[in-house]
Amino acid sequence: MMNFLEKRILKDGVVAKGNVLKVDSFLNHQMDVELLEDIAKEFKERFKTQKVDKILTIESSGIGIACMCAKEFGVPMLFAKKSKSINIEGDVLSVEVESFTHKTVNQVIVSKKFIRPQENILIIDDFLANGCALQGLISIVQQADAKVAGIGIVIEKGFQNGGKIIRNLGYQLESLAIIESMDDQTGEIFFHKD
Amino acid sequence: MMNFLEKRILKDGVVAKGNVLKVDSFLNHQMDVELLEDIAKEFKERFKTQKVDKILTIESSGIGIACMCAKEFGVPMLFAKKSKSINIEGDVLSVEVESFTHKTVNQVIVSKKFIRPQENILIIDDFLANGCALQGLISIVQQADAKVAGIGIVIEKGFQNGGKIIRNLGYQLESLAIIESMDDQTGEIFFHKD
Numbered sequence: 154m155m156n157f158l159e160k161r162i163l164k165d166g167v168v169a170k171g172n173v174l175k176v177d178s179f180l181n182h183q184m185d186v187e188l189l190e191d192i193a194k195e196f197k198e199r200f201k202t203q204k205v206d207k208i209l210t211i212e213s214s215g216i217g218i219a220c221m222c223a224k225e226f227g228v229p230m231l232f233a234k235k236s237k238s239i240n241i242e243g244d245v246l247s248v249e250v251e252s253f254t255h256k257t258v259n260q261v262i263v264s265k266k267f268i269r270p271q272e273n274i275l276i277i278d279d280f281l282a283n284g285c286a287l288q289g290l291i292s293i294v295q296q297a298d299a300k301v302a303g304i305g306i307v308i309e310k311g312f313q314n315g316g317k318i319i320r321n322l323g324y325q326l327e328s329l330a331i332i333e334s335m336d337d338q339t340g341e342i343f344f345h346k347d
Numbered sequence: 348m349m350n351f352l353e354k355r356i357l358k359d360g361v362v363a364k365g366n367v368l369k370v371d372s373f374l375n376h377q378m379d380v381e382l383l384e385d386i387a388k389e390f391k392e393r394f395k396t397q398k399v400d401k402i403l404t405i406e407s408s409g410i411g412i413a414c415m416c417a418k419e420f421g422v423p424m425l426f427a428k429k430s431k432s433i434n435i436e437g438d439v440l441s442v443e444v445e446s447f448t449h450k451t452v453n454q455v456i457v458s459k460k461f462i463r464p465q466e467n468i469l470i471i472d473d474f475l476a477n478g479c480a481l482q483g484l485i486s487i488v489q490q491a492d493a494k495v496a497g498i499g500i501v502i503e504k505g506f507q508n509g510g511k512i513i514r515n516l517g518y519q520l521e522s523l524a525i526i527e528s529m530d531d532q533t534g535e536i537f538f539h540k541d
Contacts, residue, residue: 183461184424186417212407213426217414223380230378232407267377 157191158307158329159344168335168342172310180307181214181279186221192329193221196277196305199327203302205275207231207268209294211261211286218307219277226275231267233290235259246296250289261289268297281306281328284315291324303327311345351385352501352523353538362529362536366504374501375408375473380415386523387415390471390499393521397496399469401425401462403488405455405480412501413471420469425461427484429453440490444483455483462491475500475522478509485518497521505539 155163167175179185205226210219211233223230235250236259244265251258268274274294281287287304294301301324309316309328319326331345349357361369373379399420404413405427417424429444430453438459445452462468468488475481481498488495495518503510503522513520525539 177458178461182425182428182458184414184417184426186414186424189414190418213410213428216407216410217424220378220380220383220411220414223378224384230380230411231376232378234376234407264371264376267372 155344156195156329158188158195161188162308162330163342166342168337168340170337172312172335172337174308174310174332174335174342176308184217186217189218189221190225192218192307193225195329196222196275196327197225200275200303200305200325203275203325204273205302206272207274208277209233209263209268209274209290210277211235211290214280215278218279222275222277222305231263233261233263233293235261246293248289248292248296251285261286261293263293263297265297268294268299270298272297272299273302274299275302276304277306278304279307281309281315281319281326282313284313284318287315287319291319291322305329308332349538350389350523352382352389355382356502356524357536360536362531362534364531366506366529366531368502368504368526368529368536370502378411380411383412383415384419386412386501387419389523390416390469390521391419394469394497394499394519397469397519398467399496400466401468402471403427403457403462403468403484404471405429405484408474409472412473416469416471416499425457427455427457427487429455440487442483442486442490445479455480455487457487457491459491462488462493464492466491466493467496468493469496470498472499473501475503475509475513475520476507478507478512481509481513485513485516499523502526 208219208223208230219230245262247262250261303325306328309331311331333343333345402413402417402424413424439456441456444455497519500522503525505525527537527539
């Protein structure tokens with residue numbers, strides 16, 4: 154049985170060369186906010202036993218999903234920025250993160266005052282592939298002496314090793330769709346089944 | 348009488364040197380999603396006579412607000428990207444935009460397929476200062492032969508000329524807070540009154 158997200162990916166996702174899954178018609182360029190609400194509700198259900206004080210994501214495509222999650226959990230949302238902005242004050246938590254998509258290295262920063270020691274932080278992002286961005290966000294939470302309450306990912310590329318690394322570290326990682334394999338010749342997408 | 352946003356700016360906004368207003372505790376780094384919902388409802392009221400088919404914004408800090416607006420209007424949201432991503436297909440609408448905040452020039456792009464001719468596009472953004480980003484978004488809507496249904500801005504810097512230029516072009520521009528002046532010595536913020 155496919156869930157609502159897997160069905161939507163099959164309907165509107167497009168497989169491109171290089172194991173790229175384009176979901177720009179509903180998730181990371183144009184956004185279907187009703188779908189984002191369903192995603193937020195699903196994360197609320199999966200993390201219902203966790204205390205969550207704040208949602209953390211990284212710009213840009215995580216922001217919409219994280220906003221809907223913040224609304225669902227009734228907590229503030231915080232997004233990490235990818236380069237030093239003159240509008241952020243001096244005291245920052247930062248980490249270097251390599252972008253798979255853009256083949257660049259970014260400084261990822263969060264203003265220190267927005268993550269307090271012992272706070273329970275739920276990390277949300279749209280994609281998980283090699284896990285570099287996610288490990289950066291985990292590092293930022295740790296630098297603040299806060300706790301990772303869990304990690305919610307919309308689409309995990311199961312054929313890359315990010316998910317395995319994160320799960321081995323002991324975090325509750327919930328991916329709403331895990332792609333086992335894709336074929337850009339036939340357009341087929343196969344999901345991981347438990 | 349101050350509105351809910353002006354009150355919040357006085358409460359949590361911080362005036363910094365160079366006419367910078369920091370609202371990073373509730374609007375453009377940490378986000379108060381209840382406030383974003385109130386903002387979205389206010390835009391819905393102000394544009395209630397307009398037909399709106401889609402919300403358009405620009406990454407990153409416009410995304411949260413635009414998502415809440417899309418939910419309120421019951422339409423999809425689309426965000427313009429600031430540099431060419433390998434995940435965007437060839438057919439794009441693009442324009443060069445200067446960033447006041449980062450002192451850089453960005454290529455701002457939208458995938459052509461997501462704005463159809465004659466569509467009614469409501470443009471949403473967090474800040475309006477010199478209006479470069481906004482004029483870029485208007486240009487993108489025009490390139491697509493679509494219509495600007497209106498422009499909703501959270502905070503306008505009334506002492507810069509962006510708002511005047513846009514209003515002179517005949518657009519319905521609604522700014523929820525217009526700052527007349529700020530004083531980084533005293534921390535005072537003065538709003539425009541009709």
